[in-house]
Amino acid sequence: MSFEWPWQYNFPPFFTLQPNVDTRQKQLAAWCSLVLSYCRHRKLYTLDVLEAQESPVFNNKKIERKLSVEAIQVVFEELRKKGNLEWLDKNKSRCLIMWRRPEEWGKLIYQWVSKNGMVNSVFTLYELANGDDTEKEEFHGLEDWMLLRSLQALQTDGKAEIITVDDGKGVKFF
Amino acid sequence: MVVCEKNVLLLLFAKRKMDRFMWTNGLLEMNETLVIQQRGVRLYDGEDKAKLDVGGVVLSTHRLLWRDQKNHECCICIPLSQVIFFEEQAAGIGKSAKIVIHLHPAPENKEPGPYQHSKYSYIKLSFKEHGQIEFYRRLTEEMTQKRWENTPVSQPIPTGTGPKAGRTRAVGIVGIERKLEEKRKETDKNISEAFEDLSKLMEKAKEMVELSRSIANKIKDKQGDITEDETIRFKSYLLSMGIANPVTRETHGSGTQYHIQLAKQLGDMLQAPLEERGGMMALTEVYCLVNRARGMELLSPEDLVNACKIFESLKLPLRLRVFDSGVMVVQLQSHSEEEMIASALDNVSDKGSLTAEEFAKLLGLSVLLAKERLLLAEKMGHLCRDDSVEGLRFYPNLF
Numbered sequence: 265m266s267f268e269w270p271w272q273y274n275f276p277p278f279f280t281l282q283p284n285v286d287t288r289q290k291q292l293a294a295w296c297s298l299v300l301s302y303c304r305h306r307k308l309y310t311l312d313v314l315e316a317q318e319s320p321v322f323n324n325k326k327i328e329r330k331l332s333v334e335a336i337q338v339v340f341e342e343l344r345k346k347g348n349l350e351w352l353d354k355n356k357s358r359c360l361i362m363w364r365r366p367e368e369w370g371k372l373i374y375q376w377v378s379k380n381g382m383v384n385s386v387f388t389l390y391e392l393a394n395g396d397d398t399e400k401e402e403f404h405g406l407e408d409w410m411l412l413r414s415l416q417a418l419q420t421d422g423k424a425e426i427i428t429v430d431d432g433k434g435v436k437f438f
Numbered sequence: 439m440v441v442c443e444k445n446v447l448l449l450l451f452a453k454r455k456m457d458r459f460m461w462t463n464g465l466l467e468m469n470e471t472l473v474i475q476q477r478g479v480r481l482y483d484g485e486d487k488a489k490l491d492v493g494g495v496v497l498s499t500h501r502l503l504w505r506d507q508k509n510h511e512c513c514i515c516i517p518l519s520q521v522i523f524f525e526e527q528a529a530g531i532g533k534s535a536k537i538v539i540h541l542h543p544a545p546e547n548k549e550p551g552p553y554q555h556s557k558y559s560y561i562k563l564s565f566k567e568h569g570q571i572e573f574y575r576r577l578t579e580e581m582t583q584k585r586w587e588n589t590p591v592s593q594p595i596p597t598g599t600g601p602k603a604g605r606t607r608a609v610g611i612v613g614i615e616r617k618l619e620e621k622r623k624e625t626d627k628n629i630s631e632a633f634e635d636l637s638k639l640m641e642k643a644k645e646m647v648e649l650s651r652s653i654a655n656k657i658k659d660k661q662g663d664i665t666e667d668e669t670i671r672f673k674s675y676l677l678s679m680g681i682a683n684p685v686t687r688e689t690h691g692s693g694t695q696y697h698i699q700l701a702k703q704l705g706d707m708l709q710a711p712l713e714e715r716g717g718m719m720a721l722t723e724v725y726c727l728v729n730r731a732r733g734m735e736l737l738s739p740e741d742l743v744n745a746c747k748i749f750e751s752l753k754l755p756l757r758l759r760v761f762d763s764g765v766m767v768v769q770l771q772s773h774s775e776e777e778m779i780a781s782a783l784d785n786v787s788d789k790g791s792l793t794a795e796e797f798a799k800l801l802g803l804s805v806l807l808a809k810e811r812l813l814l815a816e817k818m819g820h821l822c823r824d825d826s827v828e829g830l831r832f833y834p835n836l837f
Contacts, residue, residue, distance in 0.1 A: 276791075276824040277833050287822050290837040329826060 267305050270298055279329035281338060295331075295339045300348060300363040309407045312358050313340070362410070369414035372403055374423055377437045386427070388434045389415075458520050458544045458561075459551040464505055464513035465610045466498055471585075473497045474576040477507065478567030482536070484558025490514075495563055497576055500586040502539075514552055516541070518586055526574055527562070535570045537563045537577070670694075698752065700737070700745040704728065705754040708768060712756070717773035720806055721746070721758070721766040761810050762817075775814070782811050783820045783834060791824065791833045 272278040272294045282288040302321050303311070316322055316336060323330040331339070340359065343349035350360040364372075373392065377383060380397075391397075393411050398404045406414070415435050418424035425436050466472060479495040481488040481504055490512070496503040502521075506512035522540045529535035540560040565573070704724075711727060712719055719727075721743070729736045746758035746768060755771040785800060786792050792800070798808035812832045815821045822835040 272837075275833070275836060276826070276831070277822040277837075280823055280825040282822055282837075284816055284819055284822070284835075286819055287816075287835055287837050291822075294837070329824075 267302060270294065273298065273324060274327055276327055276329050279324070279331050279335075281332070281335045292339060292342045296343055296346065296348070299339065299343065300361070303361045304363040307405060309361060309410060310352070310358060311361050313337075313356065360409070366410065366413035366417045369403055369406065369410065370417040370421070370423075372401070373414060374418055374437065376401055376403075383437050386429065386434055386436045388429050388432055390432065392435070458516045458541050458556075459504075459514040460516065461551055462501075462503065462513050462515040464496075464503060464510075464515075465612075467500065468613060470498045470500045473499060473580055474573055476565065476567075476569040476573050478565065478569075479504065480534075480564040480566060482562035482564060483556050484560060484562075486558075488552075490552065492566060495573070497573065497580060499580060518580060518584075520544075521581060524574075524577060524581070526570065534564045534566050535568070536565065537570055537574055539563065697741065697745045697748060700741065701748050701752055701754060704742075704745055705749065705752075705756055707731065708756060709770075712768070712770050716801065716803060718767050718769040718803075718807060720804060721768060723804070724768050761814070763810070763813070765806060765810055767807065767810075778811055779815045779818055779820060782815045786812075786815075786821060786832055787834045791831045793829055793831050797832075 272291075278291065278294070282291050299321060303309070313333075313336065317330070317333065322336055337356070340349055340356075343361075344351070344359075347365060348362050350362070352358040352360060376398070377385075387395075389408060389411055393404065393406045393408070403411070403414075412426075412433070415424055415426055418435075418437075419426055423438055425438070427434050427436055475494055475496040477494040478492060480492050481490055490504075491506055491508055493504050493506040493512075496505070501515045501517050503513060503515040520542045522542055524537055524539040527536040527538050538560055539562070543559075563570075563573075707728065708719070708724065715723075724746075725737070725739060725742055728742065743758075743766070746756075746766075749756045749758060749768075757769055757771055757773075759767050759769055761767070782797070785797065789796070792812070794805055794809035794812055797803075797812060798805040801808065803811075812821060816823060816832065816835075820835055821832045822837060824831040824833060
């Protein structure tokens with residue numbers, strides 16, 4: 265399934281950071297949503313800033329426009345404020361992209377668990393993310409750090425508990 | 439020289455001749471010219487050899503001078519006016535040729551000379567080394583011409599008035615140099631005095647500026663107590679003295695008479711050009727237009743700006759407008775910005791996108807004004823920009 269680019273992607277001014285404050289707000293909102301949907305589509309959980317410059321998201325070869333490094337930083341900062349991005353280092357060269365927040369993941373997982381009547385069972389993390397049973401689920405292939413955070417969110421809600429199983433981690437749903 | 443005793447009585451009645459001579463420094467006076475000189479001449483007081491040695495005799499337009507050949511310091515002279523007449527005396531065996539010169543009696547107040555008294559009324563010049571013929575000829579010339587009468591010198595010719603007090607005798611080149619130096623010193627003094635006045639004036643000017651500034655500030659503070667009219671008058675005084683009044687700069691409601699008149703004139707002059715150019719002109723264009731029309735008595739940029747600032751207060755149909763970028767324009771009051779922007783948006787939408795240059799060409803505006811209009815439309819949110827290596831383009835704001 266190919267990615268569907270939004271109309272802004274082919275609008276040259278989209279790649280120039282707008283001076284008009286109102287216009288800029290709308291522009292940034294569009295960028296955030298584009299980045300997140302692209303990452304979701306490609307199941308990208310981390311981004312490297314330098315690599316991102318060459319990625320098709322920020323570089324539209326067809327109209328010969330690309331977003332400047334400064335502008336990319338502005339977009340990432342916007343994502344961070346919204347809670348969708350986390351910097352992995354002080355230099356802001358790598359980041360975690362959370363196109364779905366941990367709470368949202370947690371909810372999805374719990375839905376699947378309860379739908380299949382597996383409440384009160386115990387799962388290893390591996391089983392959840394990579395098991396055959398979850399193949400069709402969205403959270404299949406979820407990276408460990410994200411999975412853990414999602415389960416932690418459920419834990420806070422009292423819907424799960426993270427336990428140690430064998431030499432790894434597991435979870436029990438309530 | 440002292441006359442010997444047996445002639446003492448004679449002396450009392452003797453006409454003093456050799457005593458006509460006066461000491462001199464030997465330099466010629468300003469208007470005195472050398473005529474001829476001859477060395478190897480001995481002076482005779484009457485028939486007696488003078489105590490002085492052989493020397494050189496000098497004839498000038500004014501005097502007869504004699505200088506000791508051995509002792510150049512010893513120099514005496516006699517004014518030609520003292521000469522009654524003179525004659526040649528031929529040489530003899532063992533005797534040189536001579537010129538005998540008969541003289542007037544010496545005046546009472548004659549300056550000191552080598553002889554206090556003399557019994558003879560004539561002197562003789564003995565030409566030991568010849569030269570008497572030419573000397574005689576020149577002496578005749580001078581005595582005929584009497585040039586000393588035409589060009590008086592400040593030499594103490596015994597006329598009863600001594601040399602001017604305090605004034606050094608200036609003779610020859612040294613004299614000329616000294617006179618020039620005096621003149622230079624005098625000029626210097628005059629200039630210094632003149633500048634003294636100038637520096638005093640500048641001090642006063644500084645005080646005046648301080649004073650007027652303090653008054654201007656007081657006016658600013660007590661706005662209500664002073665009438666508008668007085669304020670305007672005061673400010674115009676300041677402006678006419680060339681002092682920029684801080685009050686006028688801020689409150690450009692009240693201007694000077696000059697600016698008011700100028701503003702009215704501009705109001706008339708600019709109507710047509712503004713309408714031609716779509717109701718707006720950059721201030722620089724106005725400046726060029728107005729000064730070209732004036733020919734003489736050109737406007738300064740400052741005056742133009744000050745006049746434009748009071749358009750509104752004078753209820754003229756023009757306005758001075760300053761864009762964010764600092765560009766200043768004059769526009770017709772009837773000029774509506776909303777209309778302009780709406781039309782700009784139409785233009786851009788038509789063409790999809792426009793650069794400032796393209797827009798300028800489309801409307802017949804200057805590029806500067808075209809850009810200002812596009813920027814304004816962007817500010818209002820009607821347009822957005824595309825900034826790339828290709829340049830700056832404006833699109834309708836589809837965001």
